[in-house]
Amino acid sequence: MRPPSTRRQFLASTGLTTLAVTAGCVSSSSSNPADNGTEAASSTPTETATTASTPESLDDWLDDANGYDGEARRFGPESRPTVMVGQEKDGGLAFDPPVIEVPPMTLVRWDWTGHGGQQNVVALDGTFDSGRTNAQSGTGYHYFFEETGEYRYVSEPHRDDGMKGTVIVKEPPTSGNxxxxxxxxxxxxxxxxxxxxxxxxxxxxxxxxxxxxxxxxxxxxxxxxxxxxxxxxxxxxxxxxxxxxxxxxxxxxxxxxxxxxxxxxxxxxxxxxxxxxxxxxxxxxxxxxxxxx
CATH class of the missing domain: 2.60.40.420 (Cupredoxins -  blue copper proteins)
Structure with missing residues (x-):
């Protein structure tokens, strides 16, 4: 599976403001975005999350994911799904919803709740990476998924505590009607x-x-x-x-x-x-x- 083009990666600035996707990867000018709430992008995937020891089965991967009930939340074409970062689920912090299913050519947004301290969004295979951790409510991150596949990700500070998620990109089911x-x-x-x-x-x-x-x-x-x-x-x-x-x-x-x-x-x-x-x-x-x- 070839990961989607990182040309479409974009970071939202502080505040719940809807932003258009632009080419390239934008970084904050702040030297420490965690201090002022402005999120920074990283064009280089974080090494901590990019490991080769991930389970083959998605169910195995999600077995200890906080908030996961065994079902993916599905979104149709033209949707703009939002995943909340740092929701309190199962006694820990979670992505909400932890698993989403979207068609190709879908823009997914992650919005920080401000709960639980420093967090980020990092794909295990390096496809997307929100960069340095952030703790402020209103921080947002966008990624445009172009190709089918399973994209597993974590919040690095809370990975071992079950803060895991997955974006499943697949064509919607068809009946012929x-x-x-x-x-x-x-x-x-x-x-x-x-x-x-x-x-x-x-x-x-x-x-x-x-x-x-x-x-x-x-x-x-x-x-x-x-x-x-x-x-x-x-x-x-x-x-x-x-x-x-x-x-x-x-x-x-x-x-x-x-x-x-x-x-x-x-x-x-x-x-x-x-x-x-x-x-x-x-x-x-x-x-x-x-x-x-």
């Missing part, structure tokens, strides 16, 4: 399959199944049904209140529901692709699609 694929790209439980229920008069979607960092998914996320099919949504009661709202002018619009065993049903009489979401959790990937043939 471009409308569905684009809508469901951020949904972590969508693997490119549209579940075929065209041979049934009634079928069920479960609201609040595991996904997207908690109980924030529809199961299954994508269905194919025939005209005249009634789809029943059943709430698990997990993940807080959820609703079902169509994207655009579709027919689905429910209130927020928390109680388990609550149901909502709708009979689809016309062909088409119907996209919907749980509005409070849409941004993290709680989305669904019904394809009516």
């Amino acid at each position: 471009a409308t569905v694929d684009e809508w469901l790209a951020p949904a972590s439980n969508f693997g490119g399959t549209i579940t075929d229920r065209t041979d049934t008069d009634t079928t069920t979607v479960t609201v609040g199944v595991k996904g997207n960092g908690g109980q924030f998914a529809f199961g299954p996320p994508a269905l194919k049904v025939s005209t005249g099919t009634t789809v029943v949504w059943e709430w698990t009661g997990d993940g807080g209140p959820h609703n079902i709202v169509s994207k655009g002018d579709g027919p689905l619009d429910t209130e927020l529901v928390t109680e388990s065993d609550s149901v909502h049903e709708y009979t689809f009489e016309e062909t088409g692709t119907y996209l919907y979401s749980c509005k409070p959790h849409e941004s993290i990937g709680m989305r669904g699609a019904i394809v009516v043939e």
Whole structure:
């Protein structure tokens, strides 16, 4: 795997200000950025993090990563993911989320919380390196990921205490239905399959199944049904209140529901692709699609 071009690496200055990516690597003029909160870049990867003894398995690598629950947070095309540096998780400091999955050509940002003292962001393979450590809230670092691969990184002062992260760069799953694929790209439980229920008069979607960092998914996320099919949504009661709202002018619009065993049903009489979401959790990937043939 050839690492992405370091021409696209860029460091944000102090303050939560969104900055455009520019070519090259920018350094602070301060001799000690940790003192004044200004982050400095380093075009030379830090040797401490760049070791050859990393585990082959990503699961092994993340086994002691603070805040990792076994699932990557997925982001779709055109997204701008942000990872918080120094969140308090599992009794230690963490990257939040610790593992993200993004498509190629995605800009990822790391923002310092100011918790836990000096921290940095350093890839094990030397692909990216935020430079000297910094402790000030508002410090930010950007990196533009161009090529697919798994990019493991650490905060060097807290590596042995479980402050680890990974950026997984891969093409989004595809079902062959471009409308569905684009809508469901951020949904972590969508693997490119549209579940075929065209041979049934009634079928069920479960609201609040595991996904997207908690109980924030529809199961299954994508269905194919025939005209005249009634789809029943059943709430698990997990993940807080959820609703079902169509994207655009579709027919689905429910209130927020928390109680388990609550149901909502709708009979689809016309062909088409119907996209919907749980509005409070849409941004993290709680989305669904019904394809009516």
